[in-house]
Each structure stands twice: as structure tokens, then as C-alpha cells.
Amino acid sequence: MAEEHTVMLHGMWASPFVKGVELALKIKVITIESVEEDLQNKTPELLSFNPIYKNVSVLIHSGKPICESLVILENIN
Known part of the structure; x- marks a missing residue:
């Protein structure tokens, strides 16, 4: 159940x-x-x-990916 709600961010340390x-x-x-x-x-x-x-940036929430940083920012707002 805990894996269902994990939030993962695929990225690179140097990417603004x-x-x-x-x-x-x-x-x-x-x-x-x-x-x-x-x-x-x-x-x-x-x-x-x-x-x-x-x-990169790819945010994965509940197994569903959200790509592109601006799209991610719109979705977490």
C-alpha cells in the first residue's frame, strides 16, 4: 500500500x-x-x-508519470 502513494522524481543534480x-x-x-x-x-x-x-524531469505518482518540469509544477499546485 505504501508503494502505491510513493512520489519519485527522475532527474539530474545539475538541472535547474x-x-x-x-x-x-x-x-x-x-x-x-x-x-x-x-x-x-x-x-x-x-x-x-x-x-x-x-x-528529465519525470515525476511518478502512484505509477503514473508526469513529464516536463512546467507540467509537473502545474499539477502540484
């Missing part, structure tokens, strides 16, 4: 877009599990959650 999403989630007091991505060797999870653009 990921940092913006992390900051917004901290302000909203939403606990996340961060998954650090290497953009040269992307994980299969990232490629399956964002198969078209294959980039």
Missing part, C-alpha cells in the same frame, strides 16, 4: 528544471524519492516513463 521541481515539492511538504539519472546512460525506467523525449 529539476531543482525548481524539487523546491516546489519541498514548499508543498511532499516527500519524494529522488532517482539520479546519468544522461549518457539513461535508466530503462526513465525511457519507459518518457519514451518520446527521453529527458
Whole structure:
């Protein structure tokens, strides 16, 4: 049951877009599990959650992905 409501964020430490999403989630007091991505060797999870653009930021909530930082920010507001 706890896995059902986990929030994961696939990102890269140097991305300002990921940092913006992390900051917004901290302000909203939403606990996340961060998954650090290497953009040269992307994980299969990232490629399956964002198969078209294959980039970070990807927020996964209850197994459903939300891609692109601006879309994520709109959805957590």
C-alpha cells in the first residue's frame, strides 16, 4: 500500500528544471524519492516513463508519470 502513494522524481543534480521541481515539492511538504539519472546512460525506467523525449524531469505518482518540469509544477499546485 505504501508503494502505491510513493512520489519519485527522475532527474539530474545539475538541472535547474529539476531543482525548481524539487523546491516546489519541498514548499508543498511532499516527500519524494529522488532517482539520479546519468544522461549518457539513461535508466530503462526513465525511457519507459518518457519514451518520446527521453529527458528529465519525470515525476511518478502512484505509477503514473508526469513529464516536463512546467507540467509537473502545474499539477502540484
